[in-house]
Amino acid sequence: MSDSLNIGFIGLGLIGGSIAKSLKRFHPQTRIFAYTRTEATLDLAVSEGIVDVKCTKEDEAFASCNYIFLCAPVHDNISYLEWMKDHMSPDCIVTDVGSVKGEIHQAVEKLGLDDHFIGGHPMAGSEKTGFENATDMLIENAYYILTPGGQIDIPRLTQFMELISSLGAIPLVLTYEEHDYITAAVSHLPHIIASTLVNAIQKMDTPEENMKLIAAGGFKDITRIASSSPVMWQQICLENRSMISKVLDEYIRLIVQAKCWVDNGDADEIYNMFSNSREYRNSLPEASKGVIEKIYAFYCDIYDEAGGIATIATLLAMNSISIKNIGIIHNREFEEGVLRIEFYDEESCVKAQGVLKERNYTLHVR
Ligand SMILES: NC(=O)c1ccc[n+]([C@@H]2O[C@H](COP(=O)([O-])OP(=O)(O)OC[C@H]3O[C@@H](n4cnc5c(N)ncnc54)[C@H](O)[C@@H]3O)[C@@H](O)[C@H]2O)c1
Ligand SMILES: O=C(O)C(=O)C[C@]1(C(=O)O)C=C[C@@H](O)C=C1
Numbered sequence: 461m462s463d464s465l466n467i468g469f470i471g472l473g474l475i476g477g478s479i480a481k482s483l484k485r486f487h488p489q490t491r492i493f494a495y496t497r498t499e500a501t502l503d504l505a506v507s508e509g510i511v512d513v514k515c516t517k518e519d520e521a522f523a524s525c526n527y528i529f530l531c532a533p534v535h536d537n538i539s540y541l542e543w544m545k546d547h548m549s550p551d552c553i554v555t556d557v558g559s560v561k562g563e564i565h566q567a568v569e570k571l572g573l574d575d576h577f578i579g580g581h582p583m584a585g586s587e588k589t590g591f592e593n594a595t596d597m598l599i600e601n602a603y604y605i606l607t608p609g610g611q612i613d614i615p616r617l618t619q620f621m622e623l624i625s626s627l628g629a630i631p632l633v634l635t636y637e638e639h640d641y642i643t644a645a646v647s648h649l650p651h652i653i654a655s656t657l658v659n660a661i662q663k664m665d666t667p668e669e670n671m672k673l674i675a676a677g678g679f680k681d682i683t684r685i686a687s688s689s690p691v692m693w694q695q696i697c698l699e700n701r702s703m704i705s706k707v708l709d710e711y712i713r714l715i716v717q718a719k720c721w722v723d724n725g726d727a728d729e730i731y732n733m734f735s736n737s738r739e740y741r742n743s744l745p746e747a748s749k750g751v752i753e754k755i756y757a758f759y760c761d762i763y764d765e766a767g768g769i770a771t772i773a774t775l776l777a778m779n780s781i782s783i784k785n786i787g788i789i790h791n792r793e794f795e796e797g798v799l800r801i802e803f804y805d806e807e808s809c810v811k812a813q814g815v816l817k818e819r820n821y822t823l824h825v826r
Contacts, residue, residue: 464489468515468525470540472496472505474586475557476531477594480510482627485596493521497532501591518543525549527623529580530556535695538567545571553620555580559643559692560699561607561636574609578620579636581605581643582629587687600628607636644703649711651693652704654686677784680804756809757802759824760816762788769799772816776801779815781808798824 467483469476472494483490495515496502505511515521522528528548530537537556541564544554554577556564561579568577584602586593604624608617621631634642661679665671697704721729762768769786776783785802803809813823 464491465526466491466493466524468492468522468528469494469511470496470528470530471532471536472501472511473531473590474588474593475582475598476529477505477510477591478584478596478598479529479531479557479582479627480505481594481596482599484510486626486628493519493525495519495522496591505591518547520547523547523549525552527620528552528554530554530558533689533692533695534558534560534564534699538564541567541571541573545573548576552576553578553616555620557582559647559696561639563699565607565609565636568609575611575613577609578612578617579605579607579609579639580624581607581639583647584629587685587689589689589692597628602629603632604629605639606631606633607639608633640700640703641706644700645707648696648700648704649707651685651688652697652708653711654683655693658683658686676782677804755802756804756806757785757800757826758809758813759789759798759800759826761822761824762799772799772801772821775815775819776812779811781812781815 465487467480467490469480469492472480473496476494476496480492480494483492491512492505492510493513493515494502494505494511495517502511502514506514513521522544525548528544530540532540534556537558541554548554554573557580558564559581561581565574565577565579568574582599582602582604584599586598606617606621606624617633621633624631657679661671661675718730718733720726721733760772762772769788773783773786782804783801784804785800787800789798789800801812803812813825816823
């Protein structure tokens with residue numbers, strides 16, 4: 461692809477910011493034009509050398525863009541299409557990164573923009589928001605779903621796919637209907653499950669809040685995404701109502717079935733439920749990372765003496781730091797073998813480094 465493209469962004473948070481950073485990483489000559497609601501974000505992006513042209517809300521400067529990425533919450537993205545229709549260059553491709561595709565495609569069709577629109581959705585993200593959490597690696601190795609407008613010609617679609625591939629993502633073309641059904645199941649339903657599970661625990665907790673106190677790895681693993689942006693998820697749930705309702709029906713049926721098996725003490729069915737889920741979960745492809753890999757870990761040289769691991773575990777426990785995983789690893793990088801210690805969150809990981817450094821342990825952070 462040509463390195464001298466002008467690329468516009470409306471919304472420059474986690475996803476818009478990450479795509480803009482990837483563009484600058486892989487195509488440094490790209491000129492980035494951006495508008496986002498908070499001006500301080502634009503100033504930050506300019507100071508980091510990511511944004512070249514700071515734009516106002518409906519800025520004529522967007523007319524010089526070859527591509528415009530809509531990266532605000534899904535409903536807000538749609539609100540820009542009408543203005544764009546009369547102000548973009550005739551060769552411009554408008555794309556979005558929204559987690560729902562049906563409504564934006566309907567708006568595109570209504571405005572007669574379907575020869576200029578290619579829906580996009582990187583299947584990567586995080587519960588975190590904002591440009592400050594954006595990285596130039598977020599979409600690397602992630603599937604990037606494309607839902608081309610009905611009138612997009614093949615060469616334009618191919619060019620856009622090449623642009624996406626050049627950022628290290630894996631383009632996958634679907635219809636917007638397929639997209640909305642699939643994401644309702646693998647993304648929207650899990651967010652509703654995580655959120656309702658957290659709310660259920662809050663409701664059922666003892667007066668001393670002992671559930672909150674002892675909630676450990678399992679609960680934390682399955683509920684990380686309950687900390688996601690309420691504005692973003694409100695808009696997703698409102699825009700993909702029928703598909704979400706459909707997958708919720710099936711899920712509720714399975715939950716009711718699981719309750720029956722527990723009520724009846726049906727050992728075989730309970731075993732089959734866990735055995736089936738384990739087999740299917742373990743078969744998920746590794747090729748796409750799907751989401752930001754959140755591993756908070758470091759390596760620590762350890763003396764070859766009895767009780768070495770126990771000493772470290774005790775030191776961390778005395779400082780109220782929970783360990784998610786701990787074990788000696790041997791690979792070519794660490795010929796002698798080192799201790800790998802993994803934590804539930806960044807804060808614990810940083811605190812643990814401080815504790816061990818104070819005791820003169822040698823640490824390796826990757
Ligand atoms: N977070 C994820 O995991 C994820 C993954 C893939 C796609 N998406 C999609 O990406 C889009 C953005 O999500 P995000 O995670 O980057 O959120 P974010 O909150 O980090 O960023 C949104 C940005 O849009 C700006 N904004 C909000 N309303 C605006 C408006 N009306 N006009 C202009 N700017 C506006 C905000 O100031 C912010 O900079 C959403 O459509 C979401 O569905 C999110
Ligand atoms: O990892 C997370 O926090 C995410 O929720 C990422 C996630 C997902 O559901 O997988 C969230 C919304 C998207 O539209 C795409 C990716």
